[in-house]
Amino acid sequence: MSQTEHHEHEPVEAAEARRGGARRADGTPFRVGLVDDHEIVAVAVRACLDDMSEADFVGAAGTVDELLSVFDDLDLVVLDLRLADGSSPVANVERLRAAGLRVLAFTSGENPYLVRAAARTDIAGVIRKSEPVGVLQDAIRRAANDDPVVSPDWAAALDADPSLRDAGLSQQEQRVLALFASGVKAQTVASNLAISVGTVDDYVRRIRAKYARAHRPAHTKVDLYKRALEDGFLPLPDTAGASGD
Numbered sequence: 001m002s003q004t005e006h007h008e009h010e011p012v013e014a015a016e017a018r019r020g021g022a023r024r025a026d027g028t029p030f031r032v033g034l035v036d037d038h039e040i041v042a043v044a045v046r047a048c049l050d051d052m053s054e055a056d057f058v059g060a061a062g063t064v065d066e067l068l069s070v071f072d073d074l075d076l077v078v079l080d081l082r083l084a085d086g087s088s089p090v091a092n093v094e095r096l097r098a099a100g101l102r103v104l105a106f107t108s109g110e111n112p113y114l115v116r117a118a119a120r121t122d123i124a125g126v127i128r129k130s131e132p133v134g135v136l137q138d139a140i141r142r143a144a145n146d147d148p149v150v151s152p153d154w155a156a157a158l159d160a161d162p163s164l165r166d167a168g169l170s171q172q173e174q175r176v177l178a179l180f181a182s183g184v185k186a187q188t189v190a191s192n193l194a195i196s197v198g199t200v201d202d203y204v205r206r207i208r209a210k211y212a213r214a215h216r217p218a219h220t221k222v223d224l225y226k227r228a229l230e231d232g233f234l235p236l237p238d239t240a241g242a243s244g245d
Contacts, residue, residue, distance in 0.1 A: 024075070029056045030144045033071050035092070036080040036106065037062035041129070045078060048133050048140075055140060064092045068099060076102045076144050079123075081114040089114050093121040104143040107153070115153050124222060125149025148225040165214040167231070169207060174233050176203040181221070181228040 024030055032055055034045050042060035049057040058074060061067035063085050067077065077096050081089040089105070096103050105118045105126040115126055124143035127136055128151070139149045169177065172193070179189045180200070190197045204224075211218040211227055218224050228234040 029054050030075040031056050031058045031073060032076045032078065032140060032144075033058050033067050033074045033101075034060040034078045034080075034106075035062070035064055035067050035083070036060060036078075037084045038080075041080070041106075045136075048136055051133075052137055052141070055144070063087065064095050068095070074101055076104060076124075076140065078104050078106045078140065081105055081107045081118055082111060089118045090121055093118060093123055097122050102143050102146065104139060104149060109153060119226075122217075122223070126151055126153045128153060146220065146222060148222045150225075165216065167207075167210040167214040167216065167227070169210060169231075173203055173207050173210070174231075176200060177207050177224065177228050178233040180204060181224040182234055 029052075032049055034042055034057075036042060036045075045060070046057045049055045058071050059067075061070060063083060064077075064079075064087065067074075079089070079092060079096065083092075093103050093105075103121075103123045105115070105123050107115060107118075107126060107128060108130070109115065109128050118126060124146070125139060125148055127139045127149065131139075139151075142149050175193060176189060179192060180186065184192075186197050186200045186204075190200045193200075207224070208218045211223075216227060216230075218227050225234070
């Protein structure tokens with residue numbers, strides 16, 4: 001298998017093998033930071049992470065600039081979408097992603113616009129602050145693994161975006177995307193569609209290229225999952241209660 005093929009297939013298979021807990025490549029817990037300007041939220045998130053052996057809560061800050069200036073060697077940032085400094089969630093996500101950090105959006109759900117704006121960026125997903133502790137823990141674990149964090153808010157925001165350009169996928173490319181983006185192994189995709197694994201590789205490369213030409217990047221498996229949701233190739237999760245409060 002070539003390096004390119006390994007890059008495309010391994011994350012899906014590795015994600016399935018790592019469902020029980022994500023850690024760094026060296027076996028140490030992944031490091032999580034929080035951007036939120038409410039102390040009580042920081043206390044709650046710290047307590048949530050204290051119950052996760054695979055995660056270390058490094059610290060919290062009221063702004064992205066403060067977090068990046070105080071803490072280094074982070075893996076994942078849990079980001080409140082509505083900060084007191086009035087900063088844009090899009091700019092905040094872009095700043096964190098430019099620093100090489102994964103981002104999980106954390107919201108009260110009061111402002112659907114902020115959720116829609118964040119959903120268009122390179123985030124792992126959106127989680128409400130009202131979710132049970134176990135849901136947040138699973139979301140953090142998945143985000144640290146580079147797996148999509150599926151939630152009704154995130155799915156509804158993607159589905160409501162009217163600005164998406166058609167990537168022009170063929171029917172077979174749509175079938176490949178629906179299977180591959182849902183986490184099916186490349187070998188299983190090939191078997192289901194009666195094609196070779198190498199042909200699956202070719203389809204995935206073409207799918208990514210078409211989305212790139214439509215200005216809708218699909219570099220990662222999370223991106224592919226987003227594109228599949230946006231274009232209706234995967235069913236939306238239950239969106240009951242996903243609208244703003």
